[in-house]
Structures are given as C-alpha cells and as structure tokens.
Amino acid sequence: MTVLVTGGAGYIGSHMVLALVEAGERVVVVDNLSTGFSSALPEGVPLFIGDAGDENLVEGVIASHQVDAIIHFAGSVIVPESMRDPLGYYRNNTMTTRSLLSVAVRCGVRNFIFSSTAAVYGNPDQVPVPEDAPTRPLSPYGSSKLMTEIMLHDVAAAHDLNFVVLRYFNVAGADPQARIGLATAGATHLLKVAVEAATGQRARIEVFGTDYPTPDGSCIRDFIHVSDLAQAHRAALAYLRDGGPSVTLNCGYGRGYTVIETIEAVRRVSGRQFAVQYGQRRPGDIMTMIADTTRIRNTLDWTPQFDDLDTIAAHALAWETRLMRERENQQAEQASA
Numbered sequence: 001m002t003v004l005v006t007g008g009a010g011y012i013g014s015h016m017v018l019a020l021v022e023a024g025e026r027v028v029v030v031d032n033l034s035t036g037f038s039s040a041l042p043e044g045v046p047l048f049i050g051d052a053g054d055e056n057l058v059e060g061v062i063a064s065h066q067v068d069a070i071i072h073f074a075g076s077v078i079v080p081e082s083m084r085d086p087l088g089y090y091r092n093n094t095m096t097t098r099s100l101l102s103v104a105v106r107c108g109v110r111n112f113i114f115s116s117t118a119a120v121y122g123n124p125d126q127v128p129v130p131e132d133a134p135t136r137p138l139s140p141y142g143s144s145k146l147m148t149e150i151m152l153h154d155v156a157a158a159h160d161l162n163f164v165v166l167r168y169f170n171v172a173g174a175d176p177q178a179r180i181g182l183a184t185a186g187a188t189h190l191l192k193v194a195v196e197a198a199t200g201q202r203a204r205i206e207v208f209g210t211d212y213p214t215p216d217g218s219c220i221r222d223f224i225h226v227s228d229l230a231q232a233h234r235a236a237l238a239y240l241r242d243g244g245p246s247v248t249l250n251c252g253y254g255r256g257y258t259v260i261e262t263i264e265a266v267r268r269v270s271g272r273q274f275a276v277q278y279g280q281r282r283p284g285d286i287m288t289m290i291a292d293t294t295r296i297r298n299t300l301d302w303t304p305q306f307d308d309l310d311t312i313a314a315h316a317l318a319w320e321t322r323l324m325r326e327r328e329n330q331q332a333e334q335a336s337a
Helices: 011-022 055-065 079-084 086-107 140-158 190-198 226-241 259-270 294-299 309-336
Strands: 002-006 026-031 047-049 067-072 111-117 162-168 170-172 204-208 223-225 247-251 275-279
Touching: 002 011, 002 055, 011 026, 011 226, 026 055, 055 067, 055 086, 067 086, 067 226, 079 086, 079 140, 086 111, 086 140, 111 140, 111 226, 140 162, 162 226, 170 190, 170 226, 170 309, 190 204, 190 259, 190 309, 204 259, 223 226, 223 309, 226 247, 247 294, 259 309
Parallel strands: 002 026, 002 067, 026 047, 067 111, 111 162, 162 247, 170 223, 204 275
Antiparallel strands: none
C-alpha cells in the first residue's frame, strides 16, 4: 500500500516523505509547488503537481497508487497573512481539506493524519496546554485549522475513517544531514529568520512585543525539531494501521523558550552577532504556548531525538549555510555563462 502526502514538497512535508522512504514505505506526493520544491523529494517519489483540493486529480492518484493512508500538510500557515486574507485561508485550509476528505471517503481510504496547529488554543488558560483545553483561536489561520478538525470528527463518525490530528507547536530546524530544510523565500519562522540574519542575508531580526508578562518580555514558544515531528507522523501512521481510534495529539517537547532566548541560541551556535530590532506586538500572536505532551507520549511509540534548542538552531544554520552557498554558485555560473 501507499501513503499519499499532500504538500509533500514543502518544508515539513518533505521531511515526512524522506522519513517514510527511509522506512521502506511507498509514497506519492500531491503538491502545487506554491511554497514547495520538487528538488526536496527523494529520487523516485512520484510527484503530481496540482491542488490537494482537486478531487479528480486526487481520486486518480489514490486509485492508481493503491493509497491506504493520507498525511495532509498542504495549506497556508502564516498568522499575520491570515489576518489580511482570511478568505484565502478558509479556502486553502478548510475548503481544500473538505474536498480531500470527500475523495478519501469515496475511495475507501481509512487512515488520515492531519497537520493542525497549537494556534487553535489561542491564549490558553493553563500552561502547558492539554488537548482538552478550550479552543479559542486568535487568527483566521487557527480558525481554519479548527474548522477542519471539526470536519474530521464528523466525517469519522459517519464513515469508515479514523484520524490522528497532530497539533504542532513551533516547528524548526532541518534534516540533521542538511539534505533538506526550509527553503521558501520570505519565510517568517523565527529560527529561519534568525539564521538568515546570522548568515548575513538579513540586516536584522525584529522582535514583536517586549512587554509581555514573561521573563524577558517576549513571547514564549515550544519548539519541535522537524525531523522529530516527521517521526511522530510515522508513529501516528503505525497507530492507525494497528486499529487505533481517532485521537488529537499535541506535538511539542513540553518546554518553552522566549523569542529572545531563541535568538541568543542562534548567536551562540553561529558565533555571530546580528542586529535585533524591538517592535510592537502583532495582532494574532499568542503570548505563551507550551505543549502538555502526556497524551502523545502515552499514545504513540515516539521518542524525540533532538529535544535541544541549540541542536535545532545548529541544524537550521547548517541548512541555511548550504542553501546560501548553492545560491551563490548558481549566481556565479549564470554570471560566467
């Protein structure tokens, strides 16, 4: 049988595909390449360029590749952008998943893993935040993901389909061997921006809000290494194939770092200083978000390997350094052509 990975050429999706291939799984990818890169996929993995909400395309892929499970990453993920373009987020995240679920039910795909987010919680009443905490998203991004979670519950109740919802906290880092990483231009991930500043690609990094009631006034985040996250999905897939019931799980490490602490980690591993500009709070930003990881550790056969902020920062830096050198080589070749 085959695993269909939507958005499999993107940042997290490509790490998922790599983990599945290394585990001997058959994989097929649907990605419109709006933020992904075909070069991020291992050799031999079939790529169908198109939208995960294209029911005809997806139905054809499922039928021709004997798909028994779907891992759904495709979607839009930038909180400030969602505040400016809410309809785009409801289309790309909620409506696309509705179409994908329709095909999954029609084709008899029984296992579905959904890429959700801790943004569904909003500002939590307790930290670490458990999965049964109230869901009060502060952004259309969070709302669009929560709507999809509700759809999944309803579809699973009506049809022969089980799911795992994985609520990501802050995904960061890159493949430890620097084979793949976050390559999207203009990315807003904190670690990505920081390593771009450390490698001289940005003049400075901006901190949004220094007046929060936290140790240094900046927001607190629970970072999870992207490779550990991919392995959590592999464990979720094994759980579903073994007959596990539908479940929602936090994906984090259960520890928090402030934005300023994170910047200092990048300075530490890079050995470089770079400018930091302090600005106002952004609408939609959550003050403190740390995962209660009790449920995922009790449910899945998953043990994180990279639960260390300096390690995450070092892997992100190694990938960014490789990416920068590749771009410089391309520019040199073009100049000499």
